[in-house]
Amino acid sequence: MTRKNEQMTEALSPYCAVYSRAIEIIGRRWTGAILRALMAGRTRFNDIAKTVPGLSDRLLSERLKELEAEGIVARAVTPSTPVRVEYALTEAGEALVPVVCTVAGWAETWLPLPAPEKTA
Amino acid sequence: MTRKNEQMTEALSPYCAVYSRAIEIIGRRWTGAILRALMAGRTRFNDIAKTVPGLSDRLLSERLKELEAEGIVARAVTPSTPVRVEYALTEAGEALVPVVCTVAGWAETWLPLPAPEKTA
Numbered sequence: 001m002t003r004k005n006e007q008m009t010e011a012l013s014p015y016c017a018v019y020s021r022a023i024e025i026i027g028r029r030w031t032g033a034i035l036r037a038l039m040a041g042r043t044r045f046n047d048i049a050k051t052v053p054g055l056s057d058r059l060l061s062e063r064l065k066e067l068e069a070e071g072i073v074a075r076a077v078t079p080s081t082p083v084r085v086e087y088a089l090t091e092a093g094e095a096l097v098p099v100v101c102t103v104a105g106w107a108e109t110w111l112p113l114p115a116p117e118k119t120a
Numbered sequence: 121m122t123r124k125n126e127q128m129t130e131a132l133s134p135y136c137a138v139y140s141r142a143i144e145i146i147g148r149r150w151t152g153a154i155l156r157a158l159m160a161g162r163t164r165f166n167d168i169a170k171t172v173p174g175l176s177d178r179l180l181s182e183r184l185k186e187l188e189a190e191g192i193v194a195r196a197v198t199p200s201t202p203v204r205v206e207y208a209l210t211e212a213g214e215a216l217v218p219v220v221c222t223v224a225g226w227a228e229t230w231l232p233l234p235a236p237e238k239t240a
Binding site: 016017018019020021022023024026027029032033071092095096098099102103104106107108109110111112113 | 138140141143153227228232
């Protein structure tokens with residue numbers, strides 16, 4: 001590898017690493033739908049769950065924990081009786097919503113939809 | 121599942137399918153870099169290869185074939201001697217570049233960069 005190529009690889013590698021991580025985050029099944037539910041103002045676990053049909057409580061809990069660990073979702077606990085738990089997008093999370101929508105917009109415009117199944 | 125939830129699932133499922141496919145396309149290793157090379161006006165295999173250090177010819181060939189199959193890249197063969205092969209973004213491909221850049225922009229702003237390795 002030439003010195004010039006080495007420099008280019010050095011410049012490119014960190015970029016590729018964060019890009020791949022971003023794709024991994026927004027590519028996880030349900031994450032887009034959960035972010036949209038939070039963006040629409042759902043803050044309680046059950047409200048988010050209702051907005052995303054087909055998503056099990058176990059998976060929603062897992063995704064919320066992952067998003068919290070990534071700094072995308074913040075979890076706030078109010079010590080009332082019963083304890084009130086609320087979820088909200090952080091600044092990074094708010095910034096991620098248009099990213100997800102851009103991907104979704106391209107997909108809707110350019111990828112063929114699967115044929116709808118006829119129901120009686 | 122209630123009737124309302126069923127309707128929502130029906131509305132959501134095709135959306136999720138195309139979204140997942142879009143993420144799969146832009147998430148493949150090297151695809152972002154290849155699209156950027158094409159956007160920057162590289163049309164020949166060797167020129168694209170030079171722009172993306174670390175990418176092997178075998179993988180570049182594989183990625184270009186995939187992008188062609190997805191309708192994102194068009195391959196044009198001019199029957200000269202030697203045969204001239206050129207690659208270009210289709211309309212769907214042009215529309216995909218800002219999507220990749222939006223993801224990259226979010227990643228650069230919000231994801232911590234891996235610590236650079238010191239070289240002598």
